[in-house]
Amino acid sequence: MTDELEEPLALVTDVVGDRAGEWDRGGRLPEEEVRWLGAKGLLCAQIPPEFGGRGFSSEENGRLTAHTGRLCSSLRSLMTSQGMAAWTVERFGSGAQQGRYLSQLTSGSLTGVAFSEPAAGSDLSAISTRISAEGDTVLIEGQKVWVTGAAYADLLVVFGRYGEGAAAAVVPTDAAGVAVRPIPDPLGCRAAGHADVSFDGVRIPADSLLGGAGLPIEWLVTSALTYGRLSVAWGCVGILQACLSAAAGHAAVREQSGRRLVDHQLVARHLAELLVAEQAAVRCCEHASRCWDRGIPMATSAVLTKHFAATNAARGAASAVQVLGSAGARDGETVARAYRDAKVMEIIEGSSEISQLLLSEHAVSVWS
Secondary structure: OOHHHHHHHHHHHHHHOOOHHHHHHHOOOOHHHHHHHHHOOOOOOOOOHHHOOOOOOHHHHHHHHHHHHHHOHHHHHHHHHHHHHHHHHHHHOOHHHHHHHHHHHOOOOOEEEEOOEOOEOOOHHHOOOEEEEEOOEEEEEEEEEEEOOOOOOOEEEEEEEEOOEEEEEEEEOOOOOEEEEEOOOOOOOOOOOOEEEEEEEEEEEHHHEOOOOOEOHHHHHHHHHHHHHHHHHHHHHHHHHHHHHHHHHHHHHOEEOOEEHHHOHHHHHHHHHHHHHHHHHHHHHHHHHHHHHOOOOOHHHHHHHHHHHHHHHHHHHHHHHHHHHHHHOOOOOHHHHHHHHHHHHOOOOOOHHHHHHHHHHHHHHHHO
């Protein structure tokens, strides 16, 4: 661990403490404390220092993300959303837009990224939200679903149709015509502020439109999704670490038939497989982050890493619940939360099936 990471890890630990289960059951994070973490530059730590960020490398930010995910996947989900929004602005925003929006995201403002729609999930080419330039304003019409963090957000980065291509715009959630409807009782990451958002004649200044307007939708969203997939993968490392710690700790002291659980071979197998999954996921994440930091194209690497980490987190969480038995089947407990949260990780930022299709295409292009 680098010296630069010691303070951020400690700050997140202090904020979360032992309250993640309480937040999960209540479906709400303590917003004031979350905004405080944001003002410390910890929700999007890769933002450059000139905009108030930490200037972390992808690998440093990944380790912070994993640590947060180990403590609370809902908070980690906000970190992923904030980072995706920040990276989209950094990638496509003008200098003035970067100065305005990135500084807000390191000063306590919260944000989310609006991709999915009722008829456009894995296939984002089917989005129907319209973004239109009209004089010195931009008009937005449409509906988005499952926008992580929207229930807390001050700003949303919204992707939509723009002429024959697509565009992204930064929309204040208090703008006239924006309606945010929190999703009650989601399966996982219950406190992450998932919400459906509608845009009914929303009119914002023209300089809210980010650069790249008119490009194909795939070109615009791939950049944000690559960041998001890598962030989710690091978060799944955290889930695996939480499960490994809980399962190993329980198996070392719980006795059954006069022997510790760890001394029963079938239980020991679960622990071994959890350890292998955690270590392999860490190595995949390290490789992908180092590619990012070195400027090596890594969109496929991000898909592979997210797919591997998410599927193993889901499998590992199920094993951890099995090891803990009734002790792990209580709502809000570490492995119970992990079991639900990890399942959601197999769906967001490209489902496991979509990831496999993308990876099979890559396999054919490289190996056939």
